Amino acid sequence: MSQDASPPASPYRLFDVTLKAKEPLSPHLWRLTFAGPEVNRMAAFAPDQRIKIFFPDPQGRPPAMAITPDWYARYKKQDVATRPPMRTYTIRALRAPAGEVDVDFVLHGETGPASTWATHAQPGQALQIMAPNAAFEGDGGGYEWKPPQGLRRLLLIADETALPAVAGILEELAALPAPPQTQLFIEIPGQDDEIPLAGWPDLWVEWMPRGLGAPGALMVAAAQRAAVPVATPRPAPTPALAEVDVDEAILWDVAAPSDAGFYGWVAGEAAAVLAIRRLLIAERKVDKASLNLMGYWREGRVLD
Ligand SMILES: Cc1cc2nc3c(=O)[nH]c(=O)nc-3n(C[C@H](O)[C@H](O)[C@H](O)COP(=O)(O)OP(=O)(O)OC[C@H]3O[C@@H](n4cnc5c(N)ncnc54)[C@H](O)[C@@H]3O)c2cc1C
Incomplete structure (x- = not known):
């Protein structure tokens, strides 16, 4: 043997x-x-x-x-x-x-x-x-972009640290026969940091140069005006959001959507993502299960 x-x-x-x-x-x-x-x-x-x-x-x-x-x-x-x-x-x-x-x-x-x-x-x-490791059998994980099949509406909010991921997400979607209706809000350091991105007719992109503004402020403002689904019937009371101290821990909420209606992928400065989490879930009543909310870095801190 x-x-x-x-x-x-x-x-x-x-x-x-x-x-x-x-x-x-x-x-x-x-x-x-x-x-x-x-x-x-x-x-x-x-x-x-x-x-x-x-x-x-x-x-x-x-x-x-x-x-x-x-x-x-x-x-x-x-x-x-x-x-x-x-x-x-x-x-x-x-x-x-x-x-x-x-x-x-x-x-x-x-x-x-x-x-x-x-x-x-x-x-x-x-x-x-x-x-x-390609030698590992199966899916080795290490990613959160897992949109439901046949996704109809997508919201992307990111800053420049998540722009590489966003650029790849758009390339993947642009190759689909019917990409979802998509809103992308992307905060960048300055106007000349815009880069070419893959696109399709139902993709709406807003570049948001921050200039001397605080990192993340434009992302939070975008979450306020983004088109999000109005839940019908209104969901049961919003689940209490567990507090996350973004100075000590990494904010990492992973989506687990139950249908293909709406999916959100949000990544960038952690305090801004935390504010977006509150805004979208507690105030705008977006289903928490449809959202990935990821702190990619924290201003003034080192989190590896
Ligand atoms: C899943 C994931 C994927 C990521 N992918 C990318 C990627 O593809 N490209 C990329 O550039 N980053 C990416 N990041 C973010 C990157 O890990 C951080 O920006 C990291 O802090 C950079 O390390 P550093 O050594 O330059 O600074 P650190 O030693 O970590 O931090 C030193 C100081 O710089 C500040 N700082 C850190 N990042 C920034 C920033 N972007 N702008 C302004 N100040 C900052 C910190 O707040 C701190 O005060 C990703 C993060 C995660 C969690």
Whole structure:
């Protein structure tokens, strides 16, 4: 009897990559293309597929963790002050056969390791990425874009950190024979941060440059005027919304819609998403089960 001693493949794994190319999409959004010997074994299941990127440690040494089954447990045991910082990003495009993956980085200044690295990065520099493992059998998860089949109405509210996911969502929908009627509100740093997006006749897009305004304020105002379904009959009393302290925890409400009538996908600065949550659910009586509400970053805080 043969005995297979190899452990089952994990849903996510670590990849060694080097920066292959870097190009501006807009003043604040840059596309970084990474290549690696095993990127042909990376997987992506949805346009909002999240990954973790490891950056050089505070001494400037590139991450070089040994790729072993217990690497993550060993990483978590390391001193936070000296280990390679980890941040969350989105796979914008994966070309597995070519061993290449694109990640669109917001350059928000030299206030964090990711934005600082991306600002100065030069082709040839090494990083490590934790991403879905193509060898894993089945769906490895790590995404929330799961619209019901035959979706009729969609609301997208996002800022520039979620623009890579939104751009992928629109590409996916534009390829459908009958895409849903869609409203997109997208807050960006400035007017020249608009980028070309896939479209169709029933897509309505509002770019909202914030200029010197507070991050997220325009997203919240958009949630006030967005067209949302009026529940008929009115739903039972709105379920009490569990409080989320966005300075300590990540706000992450996942949709579980019961029909294809309406779906919402909201991501961006966490306090703004929290305000949108209250506004849409408690005030405008949108069914909580139809909404994904995700804090992608928190102003003034580091949440990895
Ligand atoms: C699921 C998911 C997917 C994401 N995908 C992307 C993506 O594809 N592209 C992308 O650019 N970001 C993405 N983000 C957001 C990204 O993880 C954060 O912006 C992260 O904080 C950047 O790390 P940093 O090292 O630059 O800054 P940090 O060290 O985390 O923070 C340092 C300071 O910078 C501030 N800061 C962080 N981000 C911003 C910002 N965007 N604008 C202004 N100030 C900021 C913080 O509030 C803090 O004060 C995603 C987040 C999640 C949860």
